[in-house]
Amino acid sequence: MNDVILLIGHGSREPAGNHEIEMFAQIWRQQQPDWTIEVCFIEFAEVLIAEGLARAARRARRVVVVPLILNAAGHVKMEIPEHIEAARRNHPETEFVYAPHLDACDPILAILKRQLRTAMHELDMPDPRTTGVILLGRGASDRMANGEVAKMARWLQESSDHELVDTAFTGITHPRLERVVQRHAQLGMMQLIVLPYYLFTGTLMQRIERQVAHLQRQYPHLRIACGVHFGFEAEIFDLLTLRVAEAGCETTRMPCDGCKYREFAHTHGHGHHSHAVAMP
Secondary structure, three states: OOOEEEEEEOOOOOHHHHHHHHHHHHHHHHHOOOOEEEEEEOOOOOOEHHHHHHHHHHHOOEEEEEEOOOOOOHHHHHHHHHHHHHHHHHOOOOEEEEOOOOOOOHHHHHHHHHHHHHHHHHOOOOOHHHEEEEEEEOOOOOHHHHHHHHHHHHHHHHOOOOOOEEEEEOOOOOOEHHHHHHHHHHOOOOEEEEEEOOOOOOHHHHHHHHHHHHHHHHOOOOEEEEOOOOOOOHHHHHHHHHHHHHOOOOOOOOOOOOOHHHHHHHHOOOOOOOOOOOOO
16 A cells, blocks of 8 residues: 655635645645645644544555645644654554655745745836845744744845845734834835745735735835745745655654654643634
């Protein structure tokens, strides 16, 4: 029996977001016709992680769990490994391998650089020194996950002529988009580019579009361009294919698959408690 590749998306209250992940999986199946690829979600979907793992275990001796997620916060470090541990107990005849998430890396930087070039063309190629850039992430309570967004912003600055490349977040942590736009305006930027650090559409992407529209009215002297989510870019498919190919190697093993941090968290009563519910 062949392996099953279990792709885990975040899930969104906006059905279009989950539909895009299903479309992504379908395209990936066409690229990898010899693979069995299934999909489940962390939250806000019909098939959540526990059921996805159980379904995959019934079809394979080996399940490669692949998180379709940019940064490693609580879901990647705590929730998914907890579900994998339960699946190992429930299906001892099946091997479960946890592949790394996408992470901050050169292929993601290549996407962001391409998005930045597109936005600059939209603004008629202004002076990059007077064009501020804001990399807008989801935001997490995990400082390392937020730090990954900051790292990508730094890489983007070092690979461009833009003097001001900042980070902002849509929730949980700070600074928020409005505050960073205010700072750029005060520093004399004439143009502004917002690059959402998101793979797929959803309620947060819709919120970003509304926020940018509000900011354009609030700062009429600023020309503002906004990028789009980038989950269907070729680099994402290539990265996931690489994650699967390397799955199980000690050098690429997810560090939180059985890590000491989760053991400490459980011992001290800080285990992850999911608030996810299946949406009708």
